Amino acid sequence: MTKTFKNRHVESGKAHWVEWATGVVSFLLVLSMIGWIAMDALVRDDVPPSFQLTVTRTAAVEGAYRLEFDILNQGTSTAAAVLVRADVVDEGQIVDTAEVTLDYVPGRSTASGGLFLLQDPAGQEVRLRALGYTDP
Amino acid sequence: MIGLGRGGAGALIFGLPMLMTMELWHLGFYIERYRLLLLLLLNIPLLLVLAHRIGFEETFTWREAARDAVIAYAIAIVMSVLVLLLFGNIKPGMPDSEILGKIAIQAVPASIGALLGRSQFGGQNDEEAEQQDEKEDSEISTSYGRELFMMAIGALFLSLNVAPTEEIILISFKMTAWHALVMIVASILIMHGFVYAVAFRGTHELTEDTPGSHAFIRFTLPGYMVALGISFYVLWTFGRLDDTAGMQALMSAIVLSFPGAIGAAAARLIL
Numbered sequence: 001m002t003k004t005f006k007n008r009h010v011e012s013g014k015a016h017w018v019e020w021a022t023g024v025v026s027f028l029l030v031l032s033m034i035g036w037i038a039m040d041a042l043v044r045d046d047v048p049p050s051f052q053l054t055v056t057r058t059a060a061v062e063g064a065y066r067l068e069f070d071i072l073n074q075g076t077s078t079a080a081a082v083l084v085r086a087d088v089v090d091e092g093q094i095v096d097t098a099e100v101t102l103d104y105v106p107g108r109s110t111a112s113g114g115l116f117l118l119q120d121p122a123g124q125e126v127r128l129r130a131l132g133y134t135d136p
Numbered sequence: 137m138i139g140l141g142r143g144g145a146g147a148l149i150f151g152l153p154m155l156m157t158m159e160l161w162h163l164g165f166y167i168e169r170y171r172l173l174l175l176l177l178l179n180i181p182l183l184l185v186l187a188h189r190i191g192f193e194e195t196f197t198w199r200e201a202a203r204d205a206v207i208a209y210a211i212a213i214v215m216s217v218l219v220l221l222l223f224g225n226i227k228p229g230m231p232d233s234e235i236l237g238k239i240a241i242q243a244v245p246a247s248i249g250a251l252l253g254r255s256q257f258g259g260q261n262d263e264e265a266e267q268q269d270e271k272e273d274s275e276i277s278t279s280y281g282r283e284l285f286m287m288a289i290g291a292l293f294l295s296l297n298v299a300p301t302e303e304i305i306l307i308s309f310k311m312t313a314w315h316a317l318v319m320i321v322a323s324i325l326i327m328h329g330f331v332y333a334v335a336f337r338g339t340h341e342l343t344e345d346t347p348g349s350h351a352f353i354r355f356t357l358p359g360y361m362v363a364l365g366i367s368f369y370v371l372w373t374f375g376r377l378d379d380t381a382g383m384q385a386l387m388s389a390i391v392l393s394f395p396g397a398i399g400a401a402a403a404r405l406i407l
Contacts, residue, residue, distance in 0.1 A: 015350070
């Protein structure tokens with residue numbers, strides 16, 4: 001309990017057990033959080049970004065075909081300005097291309113986006129890949 | 137009338153930084169509606185308790201607190217509309233949901249500002265002066281739960297200011313785990329120092345026979361946990377945690393807790 005007297009706050013010496021319980025629980029939480037991060041700092045090796053791309057859905061929209069994708073950063077460090085390109089390949093020839101830049105793909109995390117293609121990607125070979133990134 | 141003016145001034149002073157933040161305009165239309173709704177609903181009890189606490193004259197009832205809270209919310213909405221109109225940010229022809237979203241999200245911090253404005257800029261010339269004498273002699277006790285609640289409001293207020301910006305996640309991406317560890321310790325120490333060591337007006341003191349570690353465990357550490365929890369909530373509301381690995385999410389929350397902890401400590405001094 002805190003008493004306010006003449007605009008001064010004085011913590012009372014005798015505390016309810018709830019205050020102690022909350023304090024101890026918080027203490028343990030802070031400690032475990034620090035432990036987790038320290039473990040991570042000691043154990044984790046810095047793996048530069050590498051990407052795994054999967055097409056989640058394609059749909060026909062007005063004048064184009066929308067290709068939605070998920071991008072998983074398999075590294076532990078975050079990639080910024082990730083450029084993703086989709087090539088539609090027909091008999092060895094690239095017949096259509098679309099690309100998009102994702103602001104961030106955090107380490108071990110997924111981001112998603114979409115591309116618009118003029119060719120129907122269904123039934124054709126689509127090469128989806130990340131072209132590059134910058135360190136944030 | 138003066139009260140309304142003070143509320144409006146408070147809403148402006150505390151709300152302008154957010155009204156001029158680009159990310160918050162964007163959030164207005166892409167934030168998921170159930171998260172926005174939850175934020176708006178949570179704001180109501182928050183304003184209620186804040187209004188009740190700020191007007192802590194003995195005569196102050198929950199009914200009056202409810203009235204003040206509603207007025208503050210209304211002032212905040214009106215101010216948000218006016219300022220967003222002034223910035224050309226809402227125009228006729230925009231979809232309703234975009235306009236509504238922009239106003240609703242801005243009204244939350246502005247409403248807290250409106251209430252604070254009322255209390256912090258309150259002059260001594262009207263009826264408050266009479267009650268000042270009584271207040272000098274009266275002792276009020278703040279319950280432990282209320283103390284933590286005040287910290288939550290302070291943390292929420294500062295978190296809302298910075299959470300929508302891209303810098304929060306950018307900082308967490310730039311930091312290593314070691315930076316995060318130092319940041320946790322720094323946040324906790326600053327928080328403790330703000331309340332107990334630095335002699336601001338409203339500084340907390342310990343009774344003679346209470347060792348300093350008591351306050352640290354009973355108030356500062358739970359306060360930091362409150363700030364961290366608020367950080368997680370705000371980041372989640374703004375969709376910053378979606379599809380993010382646990383470690384990255386924790387890092388962002390720690391970054392946001394840094395201002396959050398200072399806000400929580402400041403709230404204990406001011407309120």
